[in-house]
Amino acid sequence: xxxxxxxxxxxGFVGFWRNAFVSLAAxxxxxxxLFVIGSSMMLNQLLEVSLENIQxxxxxxxxxxxxxxxxxxxxxxxxxxxxPEVTEVIFTSREDALAEFRERHRNDELTIQALEELGENxxxxxxxxRTRDTSQYDSVAAFLEEQDTIMSGGVPxxxxxxxxxxxxxxxxxxxxxNAVEQSTLVALVVLVIAAVLITFNTVRLAIxxxxxxxxxxxxxxxxxxxxxxxxxxQGIMYGLIAGLLALLIMYPILLWIGPATESFFEFNLFSYFxxxxxxVFRTVVGVGVVLGFISSTLxxxxxxxx
Amino acid sequence: xxxxxxxxxxxxxxxxALEDVTFQVxxxxxxxxxxxxxxxxxxxxxxxxxxxxxxxxxxFFESLDIHKIPRAxxxxxxxxxxxxxxxxxxxxxxxxxxxxxxxxxxxxxxxSEIAENVxxxxxxxxxxxxxxxxxxxxxxxxxxxxxxxxAIVNQPDIIIADExxxxxxxxxxxxxxxxxxxxxxxxTTVIMTTHNxxxxxxxxxxxxxxxxxxxxxDDQEGKYVL
Numbered sequence: 099x100x101x102x103x104x105x106x107x108x109x110g111f112v113g114f115w116r117n118a119f120v121s122l123a124a125x126x127x128x129x130x131x132l133f134v135i136g137s138s139m140m141l142n143q144l145l146e147v148s149l150e151n152i153q154x155x156x157x158x159x160x161x162x163x164x165x166x167x168x169x170x171x172x173x174x175x176x177x178x179x180x181x182p183e184v185t186e187v188i189f190t191s192r193e194d195a196l197a198e199f200r201e202r203h204r205n206d207e208l209t210i211q212a213l214e215e216l217g218e219n220x221x222x223x224x225x226x227x228r229t230r231d232t233s234q235y236d237s238v239a240a241f242l243e244e245q246d247t248i249m250s251g252g253v254p255x256x257x258x259x260x261x262x263x264x265x266x267x268x269x270x271x272x273x274x275x276n277a278v279e280q281s282t283l284v285a286l287v288v289l290v291i292a293a294v295l296i297t298f299n300t301v302r303l304a305i306x307x308x309x310x311x312x313x314x315x316x317x318x319x320x321x322x323x324x325x326x327x328x329x330x331x332q333g334i335m336y337g338l339i340a341g342l343l344a345l346l347i348m349y350p351i352l353l354w355i356g357p358a359t360e361s362f363f364e365f366n367l368f369s370y371f372x373x374x375x376x377x378v379f380r381t382v383v384g385v386g387v388v389l390g391f392i393s394s395t396l397x398x399x400x401x402x403x404x
Numbered sequence: 405x406x407x408x409x410x411x412x413x414x415x416x417x418x419x420x421a422l423e424d425v426t427f428q429v430x431x432x433x434x435x436x437x438x439x440x441x442x443x444x445x446x447x448x449x450x451x452x453x454x455x456x457x458x459x460x461x462x463x464f465f466e467s468l469d470i471h472k473i474p475r476a477x478x479x480x481x482x483x484x485x486x487x488x489x490x491x492x493x494x495x496x497x498x499x500x501x502x503x504x505x506x507x508x509x510x511x512x513x514x515x516s517e518i519a520e521n522v523x524x525x526x527x528x529x530x531x532x533x534x535x536x537x538x539x540x541x542x543x544x545x546x547x548x549x550x551x552x553x554x555a556i557v558n559q560p561d562i563i564i565a566d567e568x569x570x571x572x573x574x575x576x577x578x579x580x581x582x583x584x585x586x587x588x589x590x591x592t593t594v595i596m597t598t599h600n601x602x603x604x605x606x607x608x609x610x611x612x613x614x615x616x617x618x619x620x621x622d623d624q625e626g627k628y629v630l
Binding site for chain 1 (some may be wrong): 453475476479480481482483484485486487493495496506507509510511512513514515554558
């Protein structure tokens with residue numbers, strides 16, 4: 099059993115080398131396919147993380163006029179907190195808002211100077227509201243519209259409610275994710291078919307090259323597995339090598355764009371690649387091995403009737 | 405040991421390869437099958453190694469109906485048969501030794517067995533000194549002797565030789581026949597097809613004569629009569 103296995107493995111390698119150039123073509127196409135699979139995995143991860151980020155940041159911010167009385171604000175806060183769909187209402191006072199503003203612009207002398215010039219705090223207090231689910235923001239927004247009390251002097255209590263802008267961003271990002279997923283799916287289907295066909299033909303050629311050996315093997319009563327094994331192994335080898343190559347290509351590319359994704363998406367793709375390497379490895383190499391196995395099995399069952 | 409019972413083989417309905425062939429081969433016999441080209445000799449052998457199925461009739465190996473053997477069990481059956489062909493069917497990129505070892509490897513034999521049996525087989529065909537030569541470095545007779553060594557190395561019950569001397573000069577022919585006779589003397593059944601009159605007359609063993617798919621003569625100590 100073990101000797102047989104060893105011999106099958108050995109002749110699998112021999113077949114690989116004997117058709118080195120054709121094998122190379124199969125490996126290359128499969129590498130491209132697996133690289134695209136790996137990259138789309140990365141891209142999806144990136145987009146999903148940013149979607150999550152934005153979603154977690156979704157809240158309704160109610161900015162009050164600078165003249166708003168703290169009592170009115172607190173009353174509204176209490177009312178909001180009593181709504182069943184609201185999970186959290188965070189109050190930011192005018193002073194806190196100013197401190198935050200100063201902190202954010204501490205390196206921006208011009209802005210700070212302009213603030214000093216103004217002499218008084220131009221920022222109003224605000225409430226930031228979170229709901230259980232993003233879809234519940236509509237009802238909260240409707241509620242806020244009803245509460246739009248006018249204070250003495252004809253100034254409304256609420257300066258503005260920012261809510262719609264985030265919804266647009268979420269909608270746009272979801273659309274982008276869907277588009278990316280669909281286009282990579284189309285590309286993948288094409289590439290997978292190409293990889294399977296080319297591997298299939300490579301194995302067919304290997305079978306053709308080895309037809310004398312095969313006829314002798316049949317004559318001396320070699321078992322089906324002994325004859326077919328090497329060719330099936332060849333397909334698996336293409337997938338395995340291609341998978342490793344694809345990962346090898348991805349490494350420097352991710353190393354290079356990692357910092358950029360960190361600053362732009364607040365998510366370092368390279369560290370994701372390194373930390374979740376076993377998952378990436380299993381997917382890329384696993385798909386390669388499965389593709390290789392399927393195409394070589396097809397070729398063997400088509401061209402190697404024992 | 406081998407029984408052909410009313411075996412017929414028709415191709416495309418009307419082309420007849422074998423017609424109602426019945427005969428029996430006993431263990432340790434040396435049977436020559438003669439006849440013109442197209443007489444059905446090769447078809448007969450193809451039935452025997454289960455490369456082809458009869459249109460009618462049955463072929464038995466001992467109590468086994470050859471054409472009822474399931475596909476997966478065929479290799480096991482074929483191991484009982486050693487085959488030798490007119491065109492040798494040696495692998496050109498392997499040496500004589502490796503060609504013989506290849507047959508044992510394909511059979512799943514252990515490396516130690518291979519190291520022991522291959523030199524013995526080479527010795528039997530008198531090619532000890534050509535073990536490491538490639539087929540293109542050997543003469544026709546030597547190539548055929550390598551092929552015979554490959555056929556016997558797995559110790560089959562029968563050797564089937566399809567025109568083994570067809571491509572050989574008279575001296576090489578003589579050597580090959582002598583080796584087949586030696587193998588037969590050691591206890592292996594040999595079935596050989598030929599149209600070499602000299603070979604048959606020199607052997608003086610059983611001869612089955614075929615013509616147009618039928619057996620026309622079956623003589624125990626036959627001569628080549630056509």
